[in-house]
Amino acid sequence: MKKPSTDRMLTVDEFCDNLRITQRTFYEWRAKGTAPRCIKIPNGQLRIRPADYERWLDSRQEVAA
Numbered sequence: 001m002k003k004p005s006t007d008r009m010l011t012v013d014e015f016c017d018n019l020r021i022t023q024r025t026f027y028e029w030r031a032k033g034t035a036p037r038c039i040k041i042p043n044g045q046l047r048i049r050p051a052d053y054e055r056w057l058d059s060r061q062e063v064a065a
Contacts, residue, residue: 009047
């Protein structure tokens with residue numbers, strides 16, 4: 001998985017590409033409240049801060065049993 005740059009926010013497309021998921025899955029997660037925090041920019045599109053993406057990934061890490 002490609003690590004996002006720290007100097008710019010991810011688009012929904014980039015987020016989905018990184019995780020190899022569909023946009024439909026992303027928006028389902030968002031509706032359930034399980035997607036990372038997003039910022040809605042003035043044109044209505046969503047962006048994800050790299051730090052929020054990393055925190056979200058870390059919160060889903062599982063320890064092997």
